[in-house]
Amino acid sequence: MSDKTQNVVEEAPKKDNIFKRFFRAIGHFFVNVGKGIANFFVNLYRKCVEFFVEFGRRFVDGSIGTKLSHFIFGAGNFYHGQFIKGTIFLLLQVGLVLFFVLCPEVNGTPYGYKALANLALKGNPNMTYDPVTGFLRNPDDSKLFLLFGLVTIIMMIAYILIWILNIQSSYKADQDLKSGRKPTTFKEDWNTLLDSKFHVLMLTPTCIAALVFTVIPTVFMICIAFTTYNVVDMNAAEDLYNKNLFHWNGFNNFADIFKGQTSLGVEIGARFLPVLGWTAIWAVFATFTCYFGGILLALLINKKGIKFKKVFRVVFILTIAIPQFISLLAMRNLLSGEGPVNQILKSLNWITNSIGFLGNNTSGDNPIVAKVMVIVINMWLGVPYTMLMTSGILMNIPTDLYEAARVDGASKTKMLFKITFPYIIFVTTPYLISSFVGNINSFNTIFLLTGGGPSVVGKTYVAGETDLLVTWLYKLTIDNGEYNTGAIIGIFTFMITATITLISYRRSKAYKEEDTFQ
Amino acid sequence: MKNKALSGKKGFHFTQRTNEVISRTLSYIGLIMLSLIWIVPILWIILSAFRTETNVDGDLIGIVTSNYFPNKMGPDNFVNLFQGTFYGVKNAFPRWLLNTLIIAVVDCLISTFLILSVAYCMSKLRFKMRKPFMNITMILGLFPGFMSMIAIYYLLKSIGLAGNTAEKAYLNIIGLVLAYSAGAGMGFQVAKGFFDVIPSSLVESAKLDGCSNFKIFIKIILPLSKPIIIYTALMSFTAPWMDFIFAKVIIGEGAPEMWTVSVGLYSLMFGAQANVNYFTQFAAGCVCVGIPIVGLFMFLQKYYVEGVTAGAVKGQKGGHMHKSLTPWKNARLAVFGIGIAAILFVIAMVLPFYSYSYFFQGKSMTFAACMMANKQMIIPFAMVISALVFEIIAVILMIFLPKNKVAHTLNSVFSFVAAFLTLGILFISVCRLWVIPYTFEYLAQQTLEIGYVFYLVFLLFNGVLACYMTAIGGKVEELA
Numbered sequence: 001m002s003d004k005t006q007n008v009v010e011e012a013p014k015k016d017n018i019f020k021r022f023f024r025a026i027g028h029f030f031v032n033v034g035k036g037i038a039n040f041f042v043n044l045y046r047k048c049v050e051f052f053v054e055f056g057r058r059f060v061d062g063s064i065g066t067k068l069s070h071f072i073f074g075a076g077n078f079y080h081g082q083f084i085k086g087t088i089f090l091l092l093q094v095g096l097v098l099f100f101v102l103c104p105e106v107n108g109t110p111y112g113y114k115a116l117a118n119l120a121l122k123g124n125p126n127m128t129y130d131p132v133t134g135f136l137r138n139p140d141d142s143k144l145f146l147l148f149g150l151v152t153i154i155m156m157i158a159y160i161l162i163w164i165l166n167i168q169s170s171y172k173a174d175q176d177l178k179s180g181r182k183p184t185t186f187k188e189d190w191n192t193l194l195d196s197k198f199h200v201l202m203l204t205p206t207c208i209a210a211l212v213f214t215v216i217p218t219v220f221m222i223c224i225a226f227t228t229y230n231v232v233d234m235n236a237a238e239d240l241y242n243k244n245l246f247h248w249n250g251f252n253n254f255a256d257i258f259k260g261q262t263s264l265g266v267e268i269g270a271r272f273l274p275v276l277g278w279t280a281i282w283a284v285f286a287t288f289t290c291y292f293g294g295i296l297l298a299l300l301i302n303k304k305g306i307k308f309k310k311v312f313r314v315v316f317i318l319t320i321a322i323p324q325f326i327s328l329l330a331m332r333n334l335l336s337g338e339g340p341v342n343q344i345l346k347s348l349n350w351i352t353n354s355i356g357f358l359g360n361n362t363s364g365d366n367p368i369v370a371k372v373m374v375i376v377i378n379m380w381l382g383v384p385y386t387m388l389m390t391s392g393i394l395m396n397i398p399t400d401l402y403e404a405a406r407v408d409g410a411s412k413t414k415m416l417f418k419i420t421f422p423y424i425i426f427v428t429t430p431y432l433i434s435s436f437v438g439n440i441n442s443f444n445t446i447f448l449l450t451g452g453g454p455s456v457v458g459k460t461y462v463a464g465e466t467d468l469l470v471t472w473l474y475k476l477t478i479d480n481g482e483y484n485t486g487a488i489i490g491i492f493t494f495m496i497t498a499t500i501t502l503i504s505y506r507r508s509k510a511y512k513e514e515d516t517f518q
Numbered sequence: 519m520k521n522k523a524l525s526g527k528k529g530f531h532f533t534q535r536t537n538e539v540i541s542r543t544l545s546y547i548g549l550i551m552l553s554l555i556w557i558v559p560i561l562w563i564i565l566s567a568f569r570t571e572t573n574v575d576g577d578l579i580g581i582v583t584s585n586y587f588p589n590k591m592g593p594d595n596f597v598n599l600f601q602g603t604f605y606g607v608k609n610a611f612p613r614w615l616l617n618t619l620i621i622a623v624v625d626c627l628i629s630t631f632l633i634l635s636v637a638y639c640m641s642k643l644r645f646k647m648r649k650p651f652m653n654i655t656m657i658l659g660l661f662p663g664f665m666s667m668i669a670i671y672y673l674l675k676s677i678g679l680a681g682n683t684a685e686k687a688y689l690n691i692i693g694l695v696l697a698y699s700a701g702a703g704m705g706f707q708v709a710k711g712f713f714d715v716i717p718s719s720l721v722e723s724a725k726l727d728g729c730s731n732f733k734i735f736i737k738i739i740l741p742l743s744k745p746i747i748i749y750t751a752l753m754s755f756t757a758p759w760m761d762f763i764f765a766k767v768i769i770g771e772g773a774p775e776m777w778t779v780s781v782g783l784y785s786l787m788f789g790a791q792a793n794v795n796y797f798t799q800f801a802a803g804c805v806c807v808g809i810p811i812v813g814l815f816m817f818l819q820k821y822y823v824e825g826v827t828a829g830a831v832k833g834q835k836g837g838h839m840h841k842s843l844t845p846w847k848n849a850r851l852a853v854f855g856i857g858i859a860a861i862l863f864v865i866a867m868v869l870p871f872y873s874y875s876y877f878f879q880g881k882s883m884t885f886a887a888c889m890m891a892n893k894q895m896i897i898p899f900a901m902v903i904s905a906l907v908f909e910i911i912a913v914i915l916m917i918f919l920p921k922n923k924v925a926h927t928l929n930s931v932f933s934f935v936a937a938f939l940t941l942g943i944l945f946i947s948v949c950r951l952w953v954i955p956y957t958f959e960y961l962a963q964q965t966l967e968i969g970y971v972f973y974l975v976f977l978l979f980n981g982v983l984a985c986y987m988t989a990i991g992g993k994v995e996e997l998a
Contacts, residue, residue, distance in 0.1 A: 106676040147672050191730070198731035199643045202635040203651070206703030209632070212673065213700040214658050217666030224665065300549060305542050314816060315553045318560055321815035323760040325780055326804040329787065330563045333797070340562070340586055380556065385826070392827045441662060443763070470662050477664060478767075490665045497660045505656070 029503045058171045066170040073162065076170020080177070084186040089166045096159045100152075109144040111152055119149035121227065123245045141244040146223055150216050224487040225253060231481025253484050268485060271456070271463050271472075276492075278371070279468045283439040286378045291432060293379055294386020295424055299416075301387070302394050313391070316384040324381070328448035331377055332358060359454035359466060367454055367465035374466055378445050382435075389431065390424055397423050433504045437497050446471045469493045562586065563808075566801035570594045595802040600868070602799070604782070605774035605791055611803060612865070613775055614782040616971060617691060621778060622758045624695050629702035629754035630747065637709035638735050642721055655704045667767055670697055680768050687773035694768045694778075698758060708825055712746040713739065749825025752818055756811055779807050810858075817854055849916040855983040856909055862976035863902070898943050905939035905980065908932045912987055930988050937984030944977040 059067060065079025074089030103112030110118070123140030173183035184192075193201045228234075229246040257268050301312050319327055335341050335357040342354040359370035397420065405415050425432075446452065452464035452471050463472040469489055477486035570592040604610040639645075640652060674680035679693030716739065724734050740747070758765070762780040769776050777785070783803045786796045815822060912932035 109676075143672060144676070147669060148676070151673075194732035195730035198735070199639040199645050199648075201732075202639050203703075206632055206636050209700035209702075210655070210658070210704055213670055213697060214666065214704065216673065217669035218658060218661050220669040221661070221665035297552070300545055303542070303545055305538070306545060306549070312549055312553060314819075315556055317815065317819065318812065319556065321812040322560065322808050323756075323780065323811065325760065325762055325784060326563065326808055327559065329784075329800075330559045330804075334559055334562055344586070380559075384556075388823050389826050392823055437660070470664070473662055474664050474763075477668065483665075483668070487665055490662045494661050498657060501656065501660060 025503050026499075029499070058167060061174070062167075062171055063174050063177075066167065066174055069167050069170045070163075073166045076166070076173065080170070080173040080183040082169075082173065082183060082186065085169065085189065089162065089169075092162050093159075096155060096162075099155060100159075106148075107141070107144060109141060109148055111148050111155075113152075115145070115148040115152040118145040121145055121245075121247050142227075142246045143229065143244075146227075147216075147220055150219055150223075154211060154216060221487050221490055224483050225491055226250060227484055229483040230485065231483075249484070253488055257485070257488060275463045275467055275469060275472055276496075278466070279440060282371075282375070282442075282468060283436055285375045286382065286439040286442065286445075287432065287436045289375060289379050290382030291386055291428075291435070293383040295390050295421070297383055297387045298390040298394060299420070302391055313388075316387060318384075319381050320384050320388075324444045325448060327381070328377075328444065331380075332449055335373070356454065358450045359464070370450055370454055370466050374446065374449055377449060378442075381445070389428065393424055393427055394420070430505075433501065437501055440468070440493070440497055440500075441470050442468065443470045443474070447474065469496075563801050563804055566798050567595055567805045568592065569798050569801075595798045596806075599799045599802045599806075604786065605789070607775045610774065610782060611779075611806075612972075614777050614779045615806070617776055618758055618778040618780075619975075621691060621695055621698070622755050625698045625702075625758055626751050626755040628695070628699035630751045632699065632703035633706050633709050633750050633754075634740070634743075634747065635735075636703045637706040637713055638739055640706055641710045641713035642716075642718070642734075642739070643731065655706075659704060664763075667764060671767055674768065681770050681772070683770070683772035687769075687776045690769045690773055690776050694758075694765060697764065697768055698761075699754070702754060709743075709746050709750055712743060712825070716742055745821045745824040748818055748821040752814060752822060753825070756814070759807060759811055779803065783807070810861075849913055852909070852913045852916065852983070852987055855979075855986075856906070856913065859909075859976060859980040859983060860906065862972060862979060863906070866970075866972035866976050898946070901939050901943055902977075905936040905943075905984070908936040908939070909980075909984060909987065912936070933984050933987035937981060937988055940977055940981040940984055944974070944981055947974060947977060 059070060062069075063076070063079065065076035068075035068079070069077075072090070073093035074086035077083070077086030077089060100112045103110040103114045105111075109115075118140075121142050123142050123145060176183050226249060227246050228249045234243050234246060257272065259269075297316070300306075301309055306312075333339055337354040337356060341357070342351075345351045346354070355369065356366070357369060357373045359367065401419050401423075402415060405419060410418070446466055446468050450464070450466045452467035452475065454466075455464045463475065467475070470493065473486050473489045473493070476482040476489065565586070565588055568591045569588040570590045571588060572590075599611050601609065602611070607613060640648065671680050674693040674697065678686075679689050679696065682689050720738055720742075721734055724738055729737070758778055759780060762778070762784050765778045765781045766784075769778070769781065771790070774782075774785075783800055786792060786800045786803070909932070912929045915929045915932070
């Protein structure tokens with residue numbers, strides 16, 4: 001009887017092959033996205049209706065203070081004797097209104113309502129006479145127009161939010177009075193902020209910082225993709241002052257790339273798919289070589305009977321601890337055309353001409369060599385990371401699994417493939433996904449090792465053979481000033497990474513069963 | 519026949535023991551080969567840092583390619599690096615080191631606070647916007663950073679915190695710190711993974727006892743999360759040492775005196791005034807940056823592993839809770855601290871120390887040279903040295919004496935004396951800044967007073983260390 005129970009192995013439900021599952025996942029994803037968008041709009045409509053109904057009720061039901069609050073922030077709080085809160089609201093209103101009306105200028109570009117008008121990006125290319133100060137004003141700068149316009153829009157949203165908050169706060173005091181309680185004092189409000197509304201207190205700094213340093217820049221970048229912001233065109237303008245101006249360009253930039261009408265468009269169109277392909281190959285290889293290499297290394301180090309485990313571990317961790325720009329530049333110099341490796345090979349008479357390991361040679365180097373070398377060197381950097389992580393997991397594999405297997409007479413290799421690997425892979429799936437996305441955006445490795453080389457002959461703007469989408473983006477924007485094209489590439493990169501991440505995260509257990517481990 | 523051979527009944531067959539020996543030997547060979555591959559490039563950088571081979575003109579050669587091991591070795595590269603003028607900045611390298619240190623410390627403090635607070639909210643609190651917030655941060659994180667970098671540059675520039683040159687260049691550093699730490703809160707996933715493992719029942723029972731969420735965070739969650747605090751701090755502290763793209767854009771080419779080390783070193787090799795002959799000095803710089811960071815990593819390895827595992831893996835328990843420091847661990851921490859203090863002190867000694875220059879007709883001298891020239895300075899110097907000696911005695915007591923009350927009291931007393939001495943000198947030294955009006959102007963004009971700043975940093979660090987050691991002595995005594 002006991003034999004029987006031990007030998008029973010649960011048959012896994014039969015699964016389709018991986019491609020079918022993958023495509024089904026993509027199908028599900030797009031259906032879900034469609035549903036999500038539809039739901040979003042339906043919900044938005046409902047919320048809007050609810051909001052206005054609520055709004056009207058507050059205005060009708062509320063005390064005089066609440067009614068006044070609709071026009072003067074904090075009026076309701078003053079009415080209820082909550083002076084500190086009222087003052088804060090009032091000051092915020094005065095500050096924001098002044099910001100909108102007075103239009104403070106930075107670098108000759110206004111914020112406030114003028115910034116909204118400037119969002120049309122119709123800058124004046126000439127020096128203008130400023131009647132207020134009596135000075136000549138510098139010509140306009142479109143990128144500041146766009147940026148300050150976005151900031152002003154964010155400020156307006158903030159104004160509306162504060163407005164609603166102020167009405168709500170006053171209305172709540174009304175309700176409190178009606179039900180026989182006193183309106184809350186400032187100290188009580190502060191205490192709620194420390195307890196039931198603790199998340200508001202804790203998340204506010206992060207939200208503001210994220211808004212300023214992430215959201216606005218990201219929206220700015222997306223907007224740039226629809227403009228004529230590129231240094232080449234702007235510098236071609238005859239008027240000296242026109243060089244700071246660009247305009248809205250609709251979807252023409254996207255069309256240019258796919259149709260290849262401009263010279264730049266032709267080049268970019270020709271190189272886009274190869275770069276995308278190499279990015280995909282790189283991401284797959286870089287992820288899986290490091291992953292399985294790391295697991296193997298961890299198994300090797302943690303093998304029974306191996307001594308000096310700590311010493312070995314420290315040796316491998318060195319590449320994590322040393323800043324990448326140091327270790328990668330060392331590698332680059334070691335493998336350069338005149339570097340020690342080539343010199344040693346020459347002195348051994350194995351080769352006569354230097355091998356362009358990393359495609360830095362001026363002569364045409366073999367792109368395949370460079371690609372393989374980049375992946376190998378990436379293993380040098382990435383393997384220890386997986387090794388560290390899996391070492392911890394190896395110790396946590398329940399030992400009874402191995403005991404049972406041994407009783408069944410399984411060989412060591414079989415145990416490795418049937419127990420160890422499945423367990424590790426199961427536990428580290430989230431890591432695998434995030435490292436895959438990380439590799440798509442792996443800037444340092446390529447930039448510091450090859451700089452995108454070897455270059456493609458006769459092309460100027462385009463990516464070299466080992467350029468990823470991100471490094472290409474960097475070349476286009478920082479080196480060549482092709483901001484709008486760079487922005488388009490950025491958006492594509494985002495779409496690819498977002499699709500992969502969303503599909504895999506939504507389907508992963510970690511996401512679905514988020515609360516189960518608590 | 520085939521079957522028989524496979525079943526091993528016939529022919530040559532290893533015993534299990536020989537089998538194991540062979541596989542173990544093979545593993546050793548494999549590991550040692552791999553270790554060599556891992557070490558060779560790193561060793562090459564270290565060797566290059568000490569190379570002093572000269573060319574025909576008597577200048578130092580940059581990249582020596584003919585031989586892996588140098589023919590001549592010496593500290594010249596380090597001396598040149600520390601005293602050299604790069605990009606028109608006198609003593610550029612120490613300046614860059616100091617900039618990076620300041621940025622790293624401030625960034626570390628702000629980021630750690632933001633990350634931990636957001637992670638706590640996401641892990642242990644339930645509110646309406648929680649899931650949307652998590653999704654939004656994930657999506658925002660997927661946009662490539664370069665385009666936003668340009669926008670951030672102009673945003674910072676519009677409030678005067680980027681792209682400044684000359685006198686206002688120090689403002690760029692504030693801008694860089696803002697840019698580094700502002701986005702930090704969005705990287706909460708690792709810390710959240712850690713907090714998720716802390717049992718919710720702890721939080722629930724505290725709530726029943728009437729604890730507010732704030733108190734639960736401060737009194738229950740934080741004391742349990744030492745590994746993740748250390749991991750987060752380590753990550754945000756090392757980031758400015760490693761990043762160079764962001765620093766390059768925000769601080770800008772126009773303010774080389776405000777560069778971070780990585781931007782500076784990168785510019786030595788690939789910048790406008792790059793020079794192949796700088797390679798050995800570049801390597802020396804890499805060693806100077808690499809050693810402290812590698813040291814930190816090695817020392818905090820355990821926490822690093824725990825952080826990595828918490829971030830990537832679901833439901834793994836790190837076995838991290840309720841572990842108090844054993845006395846030996848305290849001693850190790852103290853030894854490490856004293857080591858850092860000593861390094862800081864030595865750096866302060868050999869760097870130019872301008873603040874006394876008006877005694878000496880504006881000559882630039884090192885701290886040590888000032889000491890020789892001015893007998894009065896012997897007293898504070900002696901005090902500093904004796905403070906260090908007291909600390910070392912305290913550590914030795916901690917390690918070698920049996921753990922009884924007398925030893926701990928002695929330990930506390932020695933540490934206390936050290937703390938008193940160091941903080942006293944710190945007080946006097948800071949007062950001096952006001953007594954000698956020139957000092958502030960020098961600092962403001964970027965006329966270097968690096969040695970003095972390092973001296974102050976050393977004093978502050980050592981003071982805190984000594985206080986910590988005093989506290990350990992007292993605490994262990996209580997336990998005993």
